[in-house]
Amino acid sequence: MDWGKFKLELLVGQAVIPYLSEIARLRITIFKEFPYLYKGSEDSETTYLQAYAKAPDACVFVVRDGTTIIGAITGVPLSEEPAAFTAPFASGPYPLDTIYYLGEVLFFPPYRGQGLGSRLLKEFEDHVRALGRYKHFACATVVRTENHPLRPSDYHPIDGLLIRAGLIRHPEFRVTLPWPDLDGNVTENMMEFWIKELHSLNRP
Ligand SMILES: CC(C)(COP(=O)(O)OP(=O)(O)OC[C@H]1O[C@@H](n2cnc3c(N)ncnc32)[C@H](O)[C@@H]1OP(=O)(O)O)[C@@H](O)C(=O)NCCC(=O)NCCS
Incomplete structure (x- = not known):
């Protein structure tokens, strides 16, 4: 895939270590935004990313x-x-060991809405297929009320991106996760899964 003036790099295993703090900064900055409203710290982010x-x-x-x-x-x-x-x-139709999980896809605001997220998602999916061990890939989005007081008037949900990439929302698969709000108080946040079936499982 042609990334034009941008450069794409795949980091696996220890190759990710030198970039942990830069990726942590990306997460901390973007996850302050609605709908995440998450107050990350460099320490907790680095542990998570390790x-x-x-x-x-x-x-x-x-x-x-x-x-x-x-x-x-x-x-x-x-x-x-x-x-x-x-x-x-x-339990259910999606055995855990057949699912590859997309942890996050993020771009800084000036780079959004130009197709970069869709291209990155495609690269990701190709990579998961090439691993040959996974039958589904999944991600989870944060569930917020329509009238949430911190929802910006120009908020742009990611549903369109996920639907175009072929993921299907599964509101029956929900979990709540605790994380620190912007004021530092830890609260429970509901997340729901989206799943896409892949057809490249290379194992019996
Ligand atoms: C989600 C994100 C990675 C998409 O990347 P992108 O380069 O903007 O995506 P594309 O240009 O390929 O596709 C646009 C789609 O992205 C989504 N999107 C989310 N926020 C957006 C924004 N501020 N501007 C434009 N599109 C946005 C929409 O679904 C949009 O599709 P639509 O116009 O049909 O609604 C990026 O917008 C982002 O970093 N958002 C904040 C972080 C986030 O919510 N990440 C996802 C969960 S971890």
Whole structure:
């Protein structure tokens, strides 16, 4: 895929370590926004991201403008995530070990709405297919009320992006996760899963 003036880089295993703090900054900055409203710290982010250096099959793609990381996508087998998060998959039609989880896809605001997110999602999906071990890929979005007081009037949900990429919303698969709000208080936040079936499982 031609990334024009941007540079795409795939980081796996220990290769992600030198970029942890730059990716942490991307997450901290963007996850302050609605609908996440998450107050991250460099310490908690670095710990979270270190899992991507250790987990088998984890991946991080970064997109650069010059030398600066302006976007990223992260992924890990869903079975590597904490049990509280994967509880909806404990039984049912989507066995945990067949699912690859998209942790986040992020671009700084000036780079949004130009097709970069869709291209990065496609690169990600191609990578997951090439791994050959996963039958589905999934992500989770934050559920907020329509009249949430912090919803910006120009808020742009990511549903269109996910639907165009072929993901299907599964409101029956929901979890609540605690995280620090912008004021530092830890509250429970509801997330729901989206799933796409892949057709490239290379195992019996
Ligand atoms: C979601 C995101 C990665 C999409 O990247 P992008 O380059 O803007 O996406 P594209 O230009 O390929 O596609 C546009 C789609 O992205 C979504 N989108 C989300 N926020 C957007 C914004 N501020 N501007 C434009 N599109 C946005 C919409 O679904 C949009 O589709 P639509 O116009 O049909 O509604 C990017 O907008 C972003 O970083 N948003 C904030 C972080 C986030 O919500 N990440 C997803 C969950 S971790």
